[in-house]
Amino acid sequence: MIHPATPEFLARLEAALPAGTLRERRSGELEDPRGRYQGQAATIACPATVEEVSTIVQLCNAACVSIVPLGGGTGLVLGQIAHDGPAPVALSLEKMTKIRGVYPQENVIVAEAGAILADVQTAAEEQDRLFPLSLGAEGSCRIGGNLSTNAGGLNVLRYGNARELCLGIEAVLPDGHIFHGLKRLRKDNTGYDLRNLLIGAEGTLGVITAAALRLFPRPERTAAAILIVPSPAAALELLNLAQGIAGEGISAFELISGMGLDFLSDTMPDLRQPFEDHPEWSVLIDLGVSGASDPEEMLATLFEQGFEAGLVSDGVIAQSEAQRQDFWTLRETIPEGNKRVGSISSHDISIPLSKIAAFIPEGIKRLEALGDVRVNCFGHLGDGNLHYNVFPARGRDRSEYENIRLEVKRVVHDLVAEYDGSFSAEHGVGRLKSEDLERYGDPAKLSAMRAIKAALDPNGIMNPGAVLRLRAD
Structure with missing residues (x-):
């Protein structure tokens, strides 16, 4: 059972870390970018090294105090927003921003997880290389968050998601042990792939602290x-x-x-x-x-x-x-x-390319049956990822549609399932879509995910409620 971060616990945590590691929450921090939710935190921990991250995780695990990793705060599915339950320790890697090395001959850059995506792009460009991950939030999102959500973005058609751009990671596991997987190898066939287990796990299985990332020649x-x-x-x-x-x-x-x-x-x-x-x-x-x-x-x-x-x-x-x-x-x-404009409900979906042309008008027809709405469908058509967002009629406010908001989401996601698609293409699951994962997810996959979570994080301290919904029992 998760325990609250008591003043006594926070005093022990502060004493174990360099001065200034813990800070108060800043104005606007831990707020949902879409303005629907407010997060909470007992403190914001800002370690400067992987060893300090390890210390924080060890102490939280021993006291059964939860940890919510905090990146650039740009996530749209509440992965970084703990809005109920005991206030967690929010773990920000804002001090871990170093580019540890650039290896042009290997087409590799090693960056700490707090590095801003745009800064990694610039460091690659300075060596006449390209780091192709590109997002609208690249001026504020951080590499750790990109990997934890397996971010997509604009260039997936050619270069792949964040997962395809990562060769190795350094991470702190839920018991505080450091996983030294920061290798720059294309081939490393030595058992279970913890790198790909942690990528896309949204901080529920550990904290990514650094990554070896693939670079490419810059197009002429x-x-x-x-x-x-x-x-x-x-x-x-x-x-x-x-x-x-x-x-x-x-x-x-x-x-x-x-x-x-x-x-x-x-x-x-x-x-x-x-x-x-x-x-x-x-x-x-x-x-x-x-x-x-x-x-x-x-x-x-x-x-x-x-x-x-x-x-x-x-x-x-x-x-x-x-x-x-x-x-x-x-x-x-x-x-x-x-x-x-203010959406009623926003959806990050993927559909097999051959079914997209039929999906788009069918979705509009079903949504218009619910009420007077507008649909803005746009996105990464080349890889099948659409942002299928529903808005009020002109002159009306989204607050007038609050009574059908969940039904709108259900209509879209049910149709996505009918068309063999995914209700989350690139934004992740977080807390916002954890019930959708239970509704649409494969039972065998869900069972395996819960078993992995229980094995690696038996105390359930790592981002509880994200991805896998907390059970009443």
Whole structure:
């Protein structure tokens, strides 16, 4: 049973650590980015070394005091928000931000878990290398959180999720032992893969403190285009056409709905948009190539062939790097437009590519049967990950829909299950979706997960209630 962090326990914890390791909660800290939940913490522990993390975990484990790892605070599924139960020790790695080494010949960078994603990208760039993980929150999210949630982002189509970008990790297990798995090896076939067990576990099986991450050669030339398509089905056909023209040169293939562009016009009218009249559907395609290939020629060929096939009606190919960045600014600002409008319910889902064209309109039909709502469907079409978010009708507020909010989520997630998809594509499970995991998860998988949790964390101190819902018994 989890015990509260008493003043006596906090005094013992403080005495075992360097001065200044424990601090008070800052204003705005531990708040859900969508504004629905407030977290709690008895203290914020900010260790500077893996040994200090080990000390904190050992003491918490002995006293059965829970720990909630805290990264950049950008998670959307309450993985970092403990809003009920005894107040935990929030464990922030904000002091563990070092780049421990960059190895260009190996295409590897070793970073501590508190390192900001953008800083890791910059450190790689300084060595003429690319760390391809790219998220809208990359200026504040941290590597430990990226790995703990197996973050996806914009370049999964080409480079994979965070899991595919990690070679080794250093971590502190729930009993306080340090796992020295920080290897820079592509091949290490020596038993159970604890690295991949801890990646995506959302801090429920231990605390990741550092990681060896894969780098890639930087593409010599990049190009981007926004192309208007008549439907998601046409967008998927265009993706197949693009893969035939550009192959692995496609870094991203993003679906954008007219609803999302309308939201941006309503909430941020000064933001530059490529089309005066918002198309119902468009795609943003980004290429990165080396050698003799010309990405702008590839995009021009794609436009011509797509136009002839009836897949593209209009479009804009970026004429400069600045215009390419404008395209990406537009895409990456869509979530902010959503936030300002205020969603009834937001969904991070993945669907098999061949079923997406049927899923999108079927979902809209079922949701409109619940009430007067708007759907903004956008996201990483190239890897099947859609953000399928439901909003109030124009002129109404989301508070008016509170009585159907859970039903909206159930309709979307039930349909996702019907289409053999996943209710969580890249955001994780956290506490927000732990009941969904029980409803839609494979029973054998859930049983194995609970057994692993019980074996590694018998006292249940690591991020309790995240991923696996706490049981009344």
